[in-house]
Amino acid sequence: MTAVAKGKVYLVGAGPGDPGLLTVEALRLLQTADVVFHDDLVSAEILALIPEQVYIENVGKRCGHARVGQQQIHWLMINAAREGWAVVRLKSGDPLLFGRAGEEIEALREAGVEYEAVPGITAAFGAAARAGIPLTDRRLASKLVFLSNHQCAGGSLFDWEGALSADTTAVIYMPGADYEELAARLCRQGFSFKTPCLLVSHATTAHQQVHVTKLASLAEAPRFAAPVVLIVGAVAAFYERQIPGCTGLGEIPRLDLDLELAGA
Numbered sequence: 433m434t435a436v437a438k439g440k441v442y443l444v445g446a447g448p449g450d451p452g453l454l455t456v457e458a459l460r461l462l463q464t465a466d467v468v469f470h471d472d473l474v475s476a477e478i479l480a481l482i483p484e485q486v487y488i489e490n491v492g493k494r495c496g497h498a499r500v501g502q503q504q505i506h507w508l509m510i511n512a513a514r515e516g517w518a519v520v521r522l523k524s525g526d527p528l529l530f531g532r533a534g535e536e537i538e539a540l541r542e543a544g545v546e547y548e549a550v551p552g553i554t555a556a557f558g559a560a561a562r563a564g565i566p567l568t569d570r571r572l573a574s575k576l577v578f579l580s581n582h583q584c585a586g587g588s589l590f591d592w593e594g595a596l597s598a599d600t601t602a603v604i605y606m607p608g609a610d611y612e613e614l615a616a617r618l619c620r621q622g623f624s625f626k627t628p629c630l631l632v633s634h635a636t637t638a639h640q641q642v643h644v645t646k647l648a649s650l651a652e653a654p655r656f657a658a659p660v661v662l663i664v665g666a667v668a669a670f671y672e673r674q675i676p677g678c679t680g681l682g683e684i685p686r687l688d689l690d691l692e693l694a695g696a
Contacts, residue, residue: 439513445552466517473524506539559632582606596622601665612651
């Protein structure tokens with residue numbers, strides 16, 4: 433009886449786009465994989481890190497149009513692993529956040545295929561970092577909530593009842609194009625129309641765009657190209673704050689270092 437080769441599937445987070453934000457483990461796996469199945473939003477700069485001999489296939493979807501159906505993605509991973517290959521399922525951001533990882537993990541378990549999740553920097557963290565704002569602040573925001581404004585085909589939006597309040601920072605993934613309805617929904621669930629918000633497109637990449645506004649004016653905001661995240665809450669106001677010439681900070685003391693004592 434011939435033994436079946438045993439491969440493994442790695443659900444890997446590619447981060448928000450900047451290849452410098454890949455984890456060391458993610459980079460190692462990309463460079464030692466046999467097969468990479470990647471989402472459409474994984475940046476070209478990250479894909480360029482994969483060696484030429486690795487088989488690469490785009491299995492992503494954009495604006496509801498899928499190159500490959502979800503069930504077919506499951507079978508691609510399962511069949512490749514059964515051939516004994518090291519399979520990387522490469523997802524933008526973090527694989528466990530709004531990335532259908534639950535469905536893929538379930539399929540792999542049912543097929544008896546070994547798998548491992550490798551976390552990545554999610555778009556919310558990349559967007560906030562490059563915009564120079566915190567997501568929590570002990571004076572303003574004690575709660576951080578990740579939400580999606582996307583729904584499955586034929587399904588209804590999830591209920592956000594009780595999730596939002598004045599001391600919440602909400603990060604909405606896939607906010608869609610109907611900003612007027614989204615703003616109204618956020619205000620019905622606990623925010624004021626005066627709440628500041630930040631739209632960030634292609635966070636951490638050379639194509640990053642940022643627009644600051646308030647929920648009352650969100651409907652007039654530009655429609656940036658996906659991927660877009662919307663950061664809503666008092667912390668978004670940090671984006672507009674400037675410290676010209678560091679005035680008000682007082683004189684910054686000079687720190688003299690003895691380089692010889694420091695071993696330089």
